Structures are given as C-alpha cells and as structure tokens.
Amino acid sequence: MSSLSETFGARLRALRVAEGVSLSEFARRLYYSKGHVSRIETGAQSPSPEFVRKCDAALRAEGELIALAGGTARTARTVVSESAEEEVWVMTMTPDGGAAFSPVARRDVLLGGMAVIAGLKVSGTGVVSANAEAQLLYHRRLFDSARELGQFSSPDVVLPMVVGQAQALRTLATQVDGRTLPGVASLAARTAEYAGWMAQESGDDTAAAWWTERAVQVAKVAGDDFLGGYALVRQALITMYQGDGAATVSLARRAQEQKNLPARILGLAVQREAQGHALEGDRDACLAALDRAQALLSEPDGAPEGPVIGTSHVSNPVAVATGWCLYDLGRPAEAAEVLSRELARIPGSAVRARARFGVRLCLAYAASGELERACRLVRPLLGQVAQLGSATVRIDLRRLATLVRRWHSDPEVRALEPDLTVALGRSAG
Numbered sequence: 316m317s318s319l320s321e322t323f324g325a326r327l328r329a330l331r332v333a334e335g336v337s338l339s340e341f342a343r344r345l346y347y348s349k350g351h352v353s354r355i356e357t358g359a360q361s362p363s364p365e366f367v368r369k370c371d372a373a374l375r376a377e378g379e380l381i382a383l384a385g386g387t388a389r390t391a392r393t394v395v396s397e398s399a400e401e402e403v404w405v406m407t408m409t410p411d412g413g414a415a416f417s418p419v420a421r422r423d424v425l426l427g428g429m430a431v432i433a434g435l436k437v438s439g440t441g442v443v444s445a446n447a448e449a450q451l452l453y454h455r456r457l458f459d460s461a462r463e464l465g466q467f468s469s470p471d472v473v474l475p476m477v478v479g480q481a482q483a484l485r486t487l488a489t490q491v492d493g494r495t496l497p498g499v500a501s502l503a504a505r506t507a508e509y510a511g512w513m514a515q516e517s518g519d520d521t522a523a524a525w526w527t528e529r530a531v532q533v534a535k536v537a538g539d540d541f542l543g544g545y546a547l548v549r550q551a552l553i554t555m556y557q558g559d560g561a562a563t564v565s566l567a568r569r570a571q572e573q574k575n576l577p578a579r580i581l582g583l584a585v586q587r588e589a590q591g592h593a594l595e596g597d598r599d600a601c602l603a604a605l606d607r608a609q610a611l612l613s614e615p616d617g618a619p620e621g622p623v624i625g626t627s628h629v630s631n632p633v634a635v636a637t638g639w640c641l642y643d644l645g646r647p648a649e650a651a652e653v654l655s656r657e658l659a660r661i662p663g664s665a666v667r668a669r670a671r672f673g674v675r676l677c678l679a680y681a682a683s684g685e686l687e688r689a690c691r692l693v694r695p696l697l698g699q700v701a702q703l704g705s706a707t708v709r710i711d712l713r714r715l716a717t718l719v720r721r722w723h724s725d726p727e728v729r730a731l732e733p734d735l736t737v738a739l740g741r742s743a744g
Contacts, residue, residue: 323367323384328356330374345369346684347721364558365682365714371596372645378596381560447487447495451502454484458506465509466628467666469704470517477513481506497538504534504542505624511549518706520553544573544580545624551587556707560594567591582611583625586636593640601640609633628665631657635672642675647682654679667708670699674711681718690719690727697738712739 331341338356342349347366354360362370362384371380457480465473484503491499511526527546534542547570554562567588571581589604612633626632638653654676661669673696681689693715700708716735719728 322358323362323380324356324358326383327370327374327380330376330380331356334374341373344373346682351721363714363717365718368596368643368645369647369682370645372598376596377598381594381596447491448498450487451491451495451498454480454487454499454502458502458509462509462627463664465513465667466664467699467702469702470513471704474510474513474517477506477510481510500533504530507533508542508545508549515553515556516703516705516707520557523553524550541573541576541580544570544576544584547573548580548584548587548625551584551591555587555590555594556710558594560591563591563594564588565591577624578611578614579624582608582614583632585611586633590636590640590643593643596644598644601644605633605637605640608636626668628668629657629661631660635661638672638679639675642679642682647679651676651679651683651685666699667703667705670696670703670705671708671711674700674708674715678711678715678718681715686719686722686725687727689715690731694731694734697734701738709739 331338336344338352339349342352345352345366351360355362355366364384367381367384370376371378374380458477461473461477461480464476481503484499484506488496488499488503507526507530511523511530514526515523527549531543531546547566551563551566551570554566567584570576570584571588576584585604586608589601589608592598592601592604629635635654635657638650638657641647641650641653654672658669658672658676661672663669674693677689677693677696680686680692693712700712712735716739719725719731719735722728723732
C-alpha cells in the first residue's frame with residue numbers, strides 16, 4: 316500500500332512499471348491517449364473518476380488507486396435547478412372525489428411540502444366507515460398512476476401531485492377508524508418515500524432525505540418498521556450517486572441490521588452494498604454481495620400488502636445492478652455486455668428506467684472504445700433525458716459527454732455534439 320503522501324500519478328506509474336506495461340500499451344488498453352496518461356502520471360492533470368477506476372481494474376489494484384484518488388474519484392453532487400423558485404400547482408383531493416389546486420413555490424414542495432400545504436385542508440364532516448376502504452382503494456390507484464407517470468414525466472410534474480396526495484392521506488388518516496388507519500398510514504408512508512425519490516430526481520438531496528425520514532415516521536403509525544430499513548437503502552442511493560462508496564456500504568449494512576425486514580428489503584440493501592463496494596473498487600466483495608442479493612430477491616417477499624418497494628419496472632434488478640457495478644469496477648466492456656442484455660428486457664413503457672440504464676450502457680460502450688456504437692445508441696435517448704428532467708441520469712450523461720469529447724474530431728461525435736449540448740442544457744433546467 317502506498318503512503319497517504321504519495322500522489323496518485325506517482326503510484327499509478329509505479330504499479331504500471333511493476334506490471335511491465337509500457338506507457339503506450341497502457342494507454343491503448345484504457346482507450347486514452349499516451350499524452351493524457353503521461354500528464355496524469357506526472358501530476359500535470361487530475362484524473363477523472365472513470366480514469367481512476369479503469370486504472371485500478373487494469374492494474375488489479377483492488378481499490379488502492381481509488382482510495383488514493385479520494386474525492387477525485389467521486390461524482391459531483393446533484394444540485395437544485397435554477398428554477399427552484401418557480402411556482403408549481405399542488406393538487407389535493409376532496410372527500411367527494413374532486414380536486415383542488417393551489418400554487419406553491421417549487422422549492423417549498425421540495426423542502427417540505429407537507430408543512431407548506433398544511434393549510435390546504437379539505438372540508439367535510441369526516442369519512443364514515445362504510446366508504447373509508449373505498450377511498451383508500453382510490454388513493455392506491457392514484458399512487459400507482461403517479462408512479463407510472465413518473466416513468467415518462469419530469470419530477471416537476473409528478474412531485475406536486477404526490478405531495479398533494481400525501482396531504483390528502485394525512486387528512487384522511489384523521490377521519491377513519493382504527494381498522495382502516497394502518498392501511499392509510501402505510502400508503503401515506505409509501506407516498507412520502509416516493510416523493511423523496513422524485514426530489515432526488517429533481518436534483519435536491521436534502522429534500523430527498525427529508526421526505527424519506529417523513530416516510531419512516533408515518534410508517535410507524537401503520538405498525539411496521541420495515542420502511543425504516545428501506546429508508547437507509549434510499550439514503551445509500553443518495554451517497555451512491557455522490558460517488559461515496561464507503562458511506563453507501565455503511566448505510567446498506569445498517570439497513571441489513573434492522574429487525575424483521577422482508578426478504579425484498581434485505582435484498583435491495585445487499586444490492587446497494589454491492590454498488591458501494593464497486594465504487595471502492597472491491598470486486599470480490601461486490602460480486603459476493605450481488606450473489607446474496609439475487610438469492611434474497613428470489614425468495615417470497617414477505618412484506619405487508621401494498622405498493623411494491625423499489626423498482627416495479629425492472630424484472631431482475633440485480634442483473635442490471637451487476638452491469639452498473641462492472642462499469643464502476645473499471646470493466647466497461649463486461650458492463651456493456653450485461654447492460655445490453657438486460658436493457659432489452661425492460662418494457663418500453665418504463666421510459667425512466669430505460670433512459671437510466673441506456674445512458675449507462677452508452678457510457679460503457681464509449682469507455683470500452685466502441686465510440687460509434689455509443690454515439691448512435693445515445694442519440695434517441697437525448698430527447699427522453701431532457702423530458703424526464705432526471706438529475707441522476709444527467710450525471711451519467713455529463714460523464715458520457717466528457718468522455719466522447721476527447722474524440723471531438725470524430726464524425727460521430729461531431730454529429731452528436733449539438734443534440735448532446737441541447738439535452739444537457741434542457742435537462743439541467
């Protein structure tokens with residue numbers, strides 16, 4: 316192991332020389348120019364996260380180079396878009412099945428819409444026990460519809476709807492009897508958890524954490540604690556996109572320590588742990604965790620009846636996570652093979668999921684030297700990315716843009732550049 320005072324470039328050169336690989340050959344294997352590698356070895360240029368991970372894998376450094384690079388190997392944090400102060404319309408449901416709409420500042424929705432719209436209470440004398448279950452079923456259908464809408468719409472469209480429904484469920488919970496209350500509280504918790512995901516997709520990690528914590532608090536009213544374990548899995552997703560492998564592993568392991576978790580939640584927690592190990596360059600720990608996750612997710616769920624926890628559009632989440640991890644482990648060619656196969660199995664209606672894994676597939680192709688394939692595959696995805704307004708997908712799209720622009724004179728890259736620039740600009744707005 317190198318000392319902390321040793322620079323990344325110096326250690327990289329030492330490992331390369333120890334392997335008996337020339338600078339030219341090493342650059343060829345990485346699909347970088349000889350000059351680029353030389354500048355990093357001499358300390359004249361800082362390495363990108365992709366470069367660090369590919370070097371670590373190529374030299375079998377087992378995470379040493381990733382640890383030495385430190386913050387350099389982490390992705391940039393997402394930020395709230397500049398339109399955060401714009402007004403959005405929040406919908407609340409009335410007891411008679413109607414809807415009321417009120418304008419609320421977008422950032423207020425992100426950072427605590429539940430409190431901001433507390434004054435938008437529905438009127439009425441209360442819900443009689445005869446129709447309480449009917450209203451709950453209606454809200455479940457609304458929630459399922461919101462999740463479907465989230466597959467092809469911007470968080471700016473979906474989040475106000477979910478916030479409005481969370482408020483309506485909060486009001487409904489004060490009007491039903493003890494028999495119906497657990498079901499209302501459980502759905503309210505899932506609604507708050509999904510609001511957290513939409514907040515993260517909009518680019519606000521603080522709001523995502525706030526809504527996730529709110530979901531845990533509401534879940535306790537429903538008499539279950541399993542959502543507390545899943546909340547840690549969600550928090551680990553935030554740190555994963557920030558490129559913090561150690562924090563991702565820590566949060567995922569804390570989730571696994573929770574008592575009486577259903578097999579699905581445990582499986583998702585172990586899957587997230589695997590993704591954290593990948594960020595740290597620990598291939599063996601990553602693959603072992605993926606195997607455990609697959610076994611757990613193959614078991615009967617065991618979770619209380621209600622909306623599916625985690626993705627409902629990817630039939631085998633561990634398989635696509637494996638492709639995701641292989642890229643972070645610096646093995647883009649292997650990642651492309653897995654992601655290409657699994658992407659074909661995701662239904663066309665799951666636009667957000669297909670865009671997410673499609674862009675990562677393009678990134679894997681570009682990093683493994685298949686530049687033409689990457690450019691042609693990403694072109695039809697650019698409009699979807701702009702439409703979705705996904706801050707998390709945008710992370711990979713920016714990385715892809717940086718990567719392909721190294722070959723700025725290539726005809727495919729020149730043809731892609733205008734559309735790529737527009738997509739990045741629109742998705743950031």
